[in-house]
Amino acid sequence: MASERGRYDKLAEIASGGMATVYLARAHGLGGFERLVAVKEMHPHLAKEPEFVAMFLDEARLAAQIRHPNVVATLDVTENEEGSLSLVMEYVEGPSLQQILRRAVRQHDRVPIDLGLRLFLDALSGLEAAHELTDESGTPLHIVHRDVSPQNILVSTDGIAKLTDFGVARADSRLSSTRTGTVKGKVPYMAPEQIRSKSLDRRTDVYAAGAVLWEMLACRRLVQGDSEVAMMYQITEGVAVSPREVIPEVPEGVARACLKALEKNPDQRYPSAAEFAEALEASARAEGVVVANHRAVAAYVRAINVHRAPSALAPEGRRSVISGLSSVTGSGSGPASKEAPLSPxxxxxxxxxxxxxxxxxxxxxxxxxxxxxxxxxxxxxxxxxxxxxxxYGKPPTDANGPNERPAAQGAPVETQAPPATTAAVPPPAASATASAATSANAAPAEVVQPAVAKPAAPPSTATTSRTAKPPVKGGYRPREL
Missing domain, CATH: 1.20.5 (Single alpha-helices involved in coiled-coils or other helix-helix interfaces)
Structure with missing residues (x-):
């Protein structure tokens, strides 16, 4: 892939949206310095639209001024050969809150309350840092994120949640202006005044954060509908129910704090993200819930394993490059960097x-x-x-007994003993094969030995079956009686 002014090599695509595509890239520096970064590149067809270019530059300028461990850092702005702008940001290795919630729904499970509160309090901390941002003279910029949602809360493998994507943020000093009647953001997390195109302030982000907390507690989205119009009507005219009606195990104090952030009237909500966070911590403490630390969140993120590692994002030929970089750069900055030994x-x-x-x-x-x-x-x-x-083997010599010879081919089977006068007379002539076998196997003593005269008896079944055994070699089975 083409490099950004020779300093950033794009390695793999991470995600794509309606305005830009985010790539995993490698940053080069002097002395062989390298690290992984995320490059958010504007779509080429939007590079010729002045409104989108101004909005993109607004995001870069605003995000670069927010320096907080719970906000994704903006490092640089570049332009490639085709004229498309690119925003170089800190690369956060880990899933988004949306991925974590979807995994919980698929597993018919929910995020543990102590871990969920830790993630949400981190996001509120980053949101408060954006709300409190001032210019060089100390004048508040009155930044409103306008797109606080689970997709824009990233959870690193170090256990830190970071807020990202200030692309539709509003500030008093922004370069571009929003068109009249244009609604920006994700509908399920919009505040009623945002849908009605009224004036917005930080309490609008407090409402969106309350919708995110409700979804995390109840394991389903607060606003659901078949169309955006139906969801907008539900936001402006409906009443949010307590998450305890969906999940009774939700602590009552935490549910009350969530409902206060979802009030339709901005004056009845928490005036800032910081006060929302303090109310949540106090409610959890009163209910006996101990908010988890970053080590516990990091272990949970590695256990569920719903994100793709940097080496898995890149093509086969470039995985070794990413593996070497990921072991050096880690997944981000902040207090959890001391907990690196817990990483996989x-x-x-x-x-x-x-x-x-x-x-x-x-x-x-x-x-x-x-x-x-x-x-x-x-x-x-x-x-x-x-x-x-x-x-081909030889037949045993004692197959028919010591005083018996195999029957000639075709001769009738006789078992009567020969008379004494014929003891010296040789038996009737048989085939050449039988005679040769008899002369070769019979001992001389067997020929001259006198037989004992016994009365003639009919052949028995046992003798017949033993005598009727077929020749072992060169003959065929005689006809059975």
Missing amino acids: PATPARTALTSTRDADVEASKKRSFRGVFISVGAVAVAALALFVWIR
């Missing part, structure tokens, strides 16, 4: 561990396959040896 191991360490485990698994698979092949080969060799032994 760097991507290269995880990759090495994964590679080692993959190698072990592959070696185990190879050993298993080798054992299977050896077993199959052994069985095949044994089967072949058995076949060869049965087909």
Whole structure:
């Protein structure tokens, strides 16, 4: 991708909206200095619109003046070769509050009250810093964010929530002016006076913050409708119900503070984000709720794992570059930087561990396959040896007993003992094969041994089945009786 004046290399796209696209980029400096930044680049077709250019410059000028750990820092403004403006900001590694809330809804769960209050109090702190901003002479700028929403509250892996996106912010000294009748912001979080195009002040942001808190407590959006007109009517004419009617476990004092921020009349709301934060802390303390610290929030963010790491955003060929940078720059500045040891191991360490485990698994698979092949080969060799032994092996010498000879081919089966006068006479001629087998296997003593005269008896079943055993080699099975 093209670089911004040679100082910022865009590595991957993070998000895109109607006015600009946000990229993950690498900043270059002297002496090999590098760090990850977020580059918000205006869409090329808007670069020719003077109103959008002025609005973009307003955001850069206003955000750059807010220096607070709970506000995303603005570092630079550049222009690329095509004439599109880019806003260089601090890169916050971590999910948005919207991602956290969506994950809770999918899991049929809710954000723990102590962690949720910590995130929300951080956002109120950043909002108060924007409201209190003054110029060099000390004159208040009367900044109104006008787009406080879960999408614009980022939660870093260090456990710090940061407010971002002052693109539609209003200030007395802004360069551009809003057109008459134009409504800017997200409808579900707009205050009634914002919808009616009346004068706005910091209490408008207090209402939007109350809508965010209500959504976090009740695990659903406060204003819902099929169209923007329906949602606007609900805001201006409806009455906000207590989050306890949706989630009874919500502390009563916290619910009361939330409802006061959602009053339709601005005079009945908290006059500032700081007073809203103080009321919440006092209510939580009275209900026995201890607000979590940044370490607990950081552990929760890593546990739910709903954001994409910088190395996962970049293409395959540039992940090693991002991995090296992320281990140096971290995810942001502020008090939680001392809690860096709690962050997950760097991507290269995880990759090495994964590679080692993959190698072990592959070696185990190879050993298993080798054992299977050896077993199959052994069985095949044994089967072949058995076949060869049965087909070509010699028959046992005592198959028909010591005094019996195998029957000739085609001859009737006889088991009667021969008379004594024929003891020396050889048996009737048989086939060449049978005679050869008889002469080779029978001992000389068997021929001259006199037989004991016994009365003739019919052949028994046992003798018949034993004598009728087919020749082992070169013959066929004789016809059974």
